[in-house]
Amino acid sequence: MELEGHKWVRVFRDLEEAREKLGDLKPRALRYRDQRVCLVRNGDKLRAFFDECPHSRVPLSRGYCTNKGEIVCYLHSYIYDLGTGSELENRTGELVFFPIKESEEGIFIGFPNPPDQST
Numbered sequence: 678m679e680l681e682g683h684k685w686v687r688v689f690r691d692l693e694e695a696r697e698k699l700g701d702l703k704p705r706a707l708r709y710r711d712q713r714v715c716l717v718r719n720g721d722k723l724r725a726f727f728d729e730c731p732h733s734r735v736p737l738s739r740g741y742c743t744n745k746g747e748i749v750c751y752l753h754s755y756i757y758d759l760g761t762g763s764e765l766e767n768r769t770g771e772l773v774f775f776p777i778k779e780s781e782e783g784i785f786i787g788f789p790n791p792p793d794q795s796t
């Protein structure tokens with residue numbers, strides 16, 4: 678999977694390292710430049726999304742995950758599906774995902790490149 682216009686940042690050497698360093702269904706806050714990311718591992722699947730609740734913009738990484746593959750915001754308990762990004766009762770917007778790719782070189786998160794300002 679190659680996406681044009683993305684800066685790929687390696688977060689883990691491989692899935693084994695991801696399993697060692699990131700607890701199952703334990704949200705983790707990451708920062709890359711001005712991007713705030715919430716990273717979640719659900720078994721062997723990783724999801725990365727903008728670390729901000731679409732409802733009132735608090736960090737979702739301060740919430741918790743359920744064993745149904747959802748993340749629950751700590752502030753008003755809205756529940757987001759980690760697969761689709763939708764809030765379960767459609768009370769607000771969706772999670773904004775960052776693409777993830779795995780290759781022999783590692784596991785990477787794709788960040789949108791800033792617009793070219795050289796002209």
Ligand code: FES
Pocket residue numbers: 730731732733734735750751752753754755
């Ligand atoms: S701020 Fe997250 S549910 Fe309200």
